[in-house]
Amino acid sequence: MNRWRGMLAGAAVVALAGALLTPGSAPAHADAVQDGRANLLANASFEEGADVTDAPGWSVLWGRTEVVSFTADRASDGARSLHVVRDEDGRSGGFISDPVPVEGGERYEFSFDQYLAGGSLSATMHFFDAEGTVISNTYEMVTTTADTWERGTAYFEAPAEAVAARPILYAASGVTVDSYLDNVFFGSVNLLTNVSFEEGADVTSAPGWSVLWGRDELVSFSSERASDGVRSLHIVREDGMRTGGLVSDPVPADAGETYEFSFDQYRVGGALSVTFYFDDADGNVITQPYEMVRSTTDTWERTAVRFEAPEGTVSARLLFYAVSGATLDTFIDRAHFAPAVGEPDEPDEESRVETILAQDDNLEYLGTPVTTQIPSQAAHGIEDGRHVSYQAFKGDSGSGYPATFAVTDVETGDLIRSCVVEGAEAARNLNIADDGRVYWGTYHDSKLWRYDPATGECEDMGRMSDQKDSTFGMSPGPDNSMYIGAYPDGRLLQVDAQTDEVELLREIDPNADYIHAIAYHEATDTVYVGSGGQVPQIWKVEDAGRGEQTLIADESTAPGLNDGTQFVGRMDIVGDRIFAQVGLRMLVLDLDGNVIHWDPEQTRYFFGHHLIQGADSETAIFSTSGGALVEYSIGANSFRQTDITIGGYLSNGVVDDSSGTPLLYGTSASGVFVADLASETMVSENAIDFAQPTLIQKLLEGPDGSVWASGYMVGLSQVDPSGADHGPTMQRGQFESAVVRDGNLYLGGYGHARFDVLDPATYDPADPNTVPTLFNGADEGQDRPFGMAYNPDRDEIYMGSVATYGQTQGGLAIWDGATGEHEWLTSEIGADENIVSVAYNPTDGLVYIGSTVDGGLGSDPSGNTAGKLIVFDPATRSVVARIDPAGAEREGITGLMVDPDGLVWGVAEESLFAYDPATGQSEVRGNVGGSYSTGTTYWAYGTVMRSNADGLIYVSAGGRFSVHDPSTGETTRIANGLRWGAVDGNGDVYLSAGAHLFRYNVAGSTAELACTATVTEPVSDGLVVSAGEMACVDGARVAGGVNVQPGGSLLVEGSTVLGGLTSSEAATVQLRDSSIRGAVSVTATTGAFVFAGNDLRGSLACSSNSSEPENEGAASVVSGSSSGQCAGI
Incomplete structure (x- = not known):
């Protein structure tokens, strides 16, 4: 107040x-x-x-x-x-x-x-x-x-x-x-009222605010803590609770103006969604942009979100929102909404790369090594008399390569046109309305897009709702409309082709979060919906989705339907038959839901995205295992495998008999094709020549000191150390771990925890079959193999995995190199232990395993409260010790590595630790990451590496890249924004940032980082940094202020400075995660200037520095004025 x-x-x-x-x-x-x-x-x-x-x-x-x-x-x-x-x-x-x-x-x-x-x-x-x-x-x-x-x-x-x-x-x-x-x-300037929530008996009577949807079980006023006054807004959402929040009354807003919504947040756990409703003169929502915000936990921190008001805006409403599918516990105070000042720069991709390079001279950019072709489901249309395929190809929007919509000539494979889907990572599905226009929903920005073949242009139609929509099932509907199945809450939406409005028709079932399949039957004006998330079900909804809803298929009508799956994956209607894909099995129903065909043992039979009508209305065509096309006879209820093989699954297609011959124009997993259904021969087959950089999922150390980059969701490429000519990308993945044995690269791949082998002598990037799978963990319920280690003494490889969807029991596979046999240990390693890191220690012959409390996606908490460093004896196949290596419990133990002295290094959330098997003692050696957020799933998190060039320990954890010197015990942050790491044969460190690859050239780096004075104890009479000095203030309290003289260098992390700071013509000034009381003035810095994650109670003035201050993605709280280059920081 x-x-x-x-x-x-x-x-x-x-x-x-x-x-x-x-x-x-x-x-x-x-x-x-x-x-x-x-x-x-x-x-x-x-x-x-x-x-x-x-x-x-x-x-x-x-x-x-x-x-x-x-x-x-x-x-x-x-x-x-x-x-x-x-x-x-x-x-x-x-x-x-x-x-x-x-x-x-x-x-x-x-x-x-x-x-x-x-x-x-x-x-x-x-x-x-x-x-x-x-x-x-x-x-x-x-x-x-x-x-x-x-x-x-x-x-x-x-x-x-x-x-x-x-x-x-x-x-x-x-x-x-x-x-x-x-x-x-x-x-x-604040347009809001009751900004500190001091007025009103409770949230239901608070002036200026309303409870969203009346769900006051999520929001309340609390006197437990406040940053201003005596109480704050408390938002809590636990598992199983509905979504909700607190929304402001309308406040004036002008079209074209950028507004900032800021507030103090004390976040206990989870992520808060901040949404702007921009309304027109009639009170209708024009757009509703949102941003998920995560401030530092367990402390008050200022958070700000900015959006531009679209054309037609006359007012705005601001929403604090707890989203579906995530827990949240946060306190909010001192809300502020006003026109933004000092519009922040939106860095382009070049500047992102330059920002990383500017943090250390030893960092070198090596380009984008992994390029992939990951398409959405396909739709088919005709443009200028040509059959065309429509698909959206995945990109990596965070690295400047957003998703791309492409129109391909089915006969030739030529790309006719494309458009960039700005801001989007990908689209899971798309479909074509009856008027020929194509719709798709994007992630992670939750927008609806449309392509019009009449104009050849793509249109961003904005957000579909006030939720973070994930689009799955899509189907054309009546009057050129489009049905959409949206996650969360299993919502059935419909896009009106005339008004472009998106209408929520219904939430299909309280226990169904997903709608993967939708099919509309025009003659009966009925929508069929396939839901999932817990169990697969099919619903019949009359009156185009507005009428009576009836459950027509589930485990009771088709016994065994739930086996091995939680979803109805795909669904199409041909004639009077509904064809549903449930766990790669085919369920055939009539329009009333009577089962025509169901064989629960007919596994791995129905592949692909769509089943289509065949040469006549009494037949249907789909793809089975191996890419063979199968014809189904509706009248006879029989299946016949044709002689046509398309080289992969069928995504979509259409049969055209206008030439007198029934020709199937289709899109497959391999490209586009034309098949003659009469002669059952292929007329043409062409790959789609489109690929773009994708996110680097992991960096892997390979044979002969090489480095390999694994892509998300597929892709594997050998890195060229020069960055000029990376190896071709194999379109297979997603690889999470690897070891080298006898010159071969053994790989752990996501999806049933595959164990694959790559022999450089026979490897062909164009043929994924040259990297065969030796075994997988499907039968054991394993899915994501994040850890792998090789034991040359026993010639064994150990692969650790996280459980599959909905399960909590991870496992360890042991592969015998001499026999090729393998075995899985699951609960033997520990009840509900999920393995994210594995290392073999040749000094004691034991295997070290890092576990996490988080199981497979969609799983309930197991009850485990901490990840463990588990010591495993491979000779006896038994666990000999369980350790909390950071002292107190941590949720995950990742990045395990053994040094030449037998010390076991790893990352326990924020801490770098070293465990000495000789003494049985573990010691925290530095802070390298961040504490895990409550309600968030963490698997692999850190990578610990040792360079043979200088003997130092390099760590990437939570986007932070650090170095630890074992001889001095000092841990130093090198750069931010770098994710995964690997060391090559020369001892240089390779690092990823989105789709981008960097190398940290180790030679000479320690001199660059050397601190001439390290301050860890309290200072009472101020600190003066002279020319040529590098003062490193780490976790210290400095009273009397700091003065950096020309040519001096200052690095402050996690410290408190009383009395302000002045710097003129310094070589570098870097302040991170610190509290400063007093004015700060930084001028004419010749090198890096970093001001990230600080709490400054005073003014901030910056001028004539070689670059604007870098905040490294961590905003600072500045209670005084900010001027010059620091305006808007």
Whole structure:
């Protein structure tokens, strides 16, 4: 709360008023509002007082009445206005308000109606501390259109120590002005009311806010903690609870303006969704952009989100939202919504790469080694008489390669046209409406897109709802509409082709989060919906999705339907038959749900995305294992495998007999094709020549000191150390772990925990079959093999895995190199242990296993409270020890590595540890990552590597890249924004950032990082950093301030600085995760300037530095003003 407001009647006000040259005056009270905000000024339209010398709330600056006067010549409000005149020979002067209360760190608007006859007016602001001393004197020249009334506005931020302000309408020296002023406003920029949630008995009666959908079980006011006042907003969502939140009343907003919504957050766990509703004049939502925000846990931290108001906007509503599928426990206080100032730069991909390179001279960029072709489901259309295939290809939007929509000629494989789907990672599905327009939903930005073949253009239609929609099933509907199955909550949506509105028809079932399959039957106007998430079910919904809903297929009608799957994967209608794919088995129903065909033992039979009508209406075509096409006879209820093999699954297609011969124009997993159904021969077969960089899933150490890059969701490429010519990408994956044995690369692949082998002598990137699977963990319920190690003493490979979907028991596979046999150990390693790291220690002959508390996706918590360092004896096949290597419990133990001395290194959440088998003791060696967030799944997290070039330990964890020197015990952060790592034969470290690859050249790097002075203990008399010195302040408290002299270098992490900081012409200044009390001034830095994740109680001024400050993705809280290069930080 504003302490100044609480002092208005006290002696402090009298003292302040005297200091401000207005004896006996009291701070003005609001006599008007603007956009619902209180005007702190009195006599805002200058109607009171005989003249300027006795006007309530105002004074003539320096008594110079020749500059200001009241006039009835013109007014925008009331009968008169203020006239400010200064000619070339006149003195400066103006009209100054009485003191009004302000809050330090808040932004204020000073605005007025101006009729400008000539010159320029200065809007000036004096801010005062509690002693009445001017602590800030700033201004803006305000020029409006001449000879007409027009609103002029200036914005000012109150310094942290400010308790009062005096706005001035000022004729500055050296500038002429002839201006009429009226309807003056000074007040908070904040458009919201009840911003600290102090008003209202509870959330149901809070002025300015409403409970979303009336679900007050998620939101409440709490006095447990507050950053301002005595209470805050508390939002809690636990597993199984509905979604909900707190939404503001509408506040004014202008189209084209960018707005910032900021607030204090004390996050206990989970992620909060912040949504803007931009509404039109009728109150209809135009767009509803959102952002998931995660502040530092267990501390108050300022968070801000920005979005631009679209055309037609007249108001906005702000929503704090707990999304489906995620837990949340957070406290919110001091909300603020206003036009954004200092629009943040949106770095392009080149600048992202440059940002990483700028952090250390030893970092080198090596390009994008993995390129993949990961398409969505296909749809088929005709353009200019040609059969075309429509698909959206996955990209990596975070690396500057968003998804791409492509139109391909089915006969030739030629790319006809494409469009970039900006901001999107990929699309799972797309479909074509009856009018020929193609629709698809994107992730992770949850938008709806449309392609119009008439124009050849793609259109971003915006967000589909206020939730984070994941689009799965799609089907054309009546009147050129499109049905969409959206996650979460199993929502059936319909897009109106005329209005482009997206309507929620229904949530299909409380126990169904997913709709993977939709099929519309035109003759009966019925929608069939295949749901899943827990169990597969099929529903019949009459009246185009608005009528009666009936469950027509589940385990009771088709016994065994639930075996091995939780979803109805695909569904199509041919004739009067419904064909559903359930766990790669085929279920055939009539339109009433009667089972026509179901064989639960007919596994791995129905592949692909769609079944299509065959050469006539009585047949249907689909693909089976190996890419063979199968014809189904509706009348005979029989299957016949044709002689046509398309080289992969059938995605979609259409049969065209206009030539007199039934030709199937189709899209397969291998490309596009044309097949003659009469002769059962292939007419043409062409690959789709489209690929783009994809995210690097892991970096793997390969034979002969090589490095390999694995892609998400597929892709494997050998890295070229020069970066000029990376190896071709094999379209298979996704590989999570690897070891080298006898010159071969053994790989752990996601999807039933595959164990594959790559022999460089026979490897052909164009043929994934040259990397065969030796075994998998499907029967044992294993899925994601994140850990692998080789034991040359026993010639065994150990592969650790996380459980499959919905399960919590991970496992360890042991492969015998001599016999080729393998065995799985699951609960023998530990109940509900999921393995994310494995290392073999040749000094004691034991295997070290790192586990996590998180099981497979969609699994309930197992009850395990900590990941463990598990010591396993391969000779006895038994666990000999379970250790908490960081002392206290941590959720995951990752990145295990054994050094030449037999020490076992790893990452336990934020901590780098070293375990000594000889003593049985483990020691934390440094902070290299971040603590896990509550409610978030973590599997592989860190990579620990040792370079043979310098013997140092390099760590990548949670996007942070660090180095540890075992001889000194020092751990130093090198760079941020780097994810996975691997070391080559030369000892250089390879690192990923999205789709990008970097190398850290180890030779000479330690000299670059050497600290000439390391401060870890309290300092009471300040710190001076001289030329040539590198002062490293790590977890220390420095009183007396810091002064970096020309040529000096400063690195501050996790520390407290009292007394501010000044730096001029430093070599580098880097401040991270620290608390600073006092002003900070950084000028003319020649090297890196980093200001990330800090809490500054004071002003921040930055100028003439070689680059703007880098925040490394970690915003800082600055309670005072930010100016120069630091504006908007």
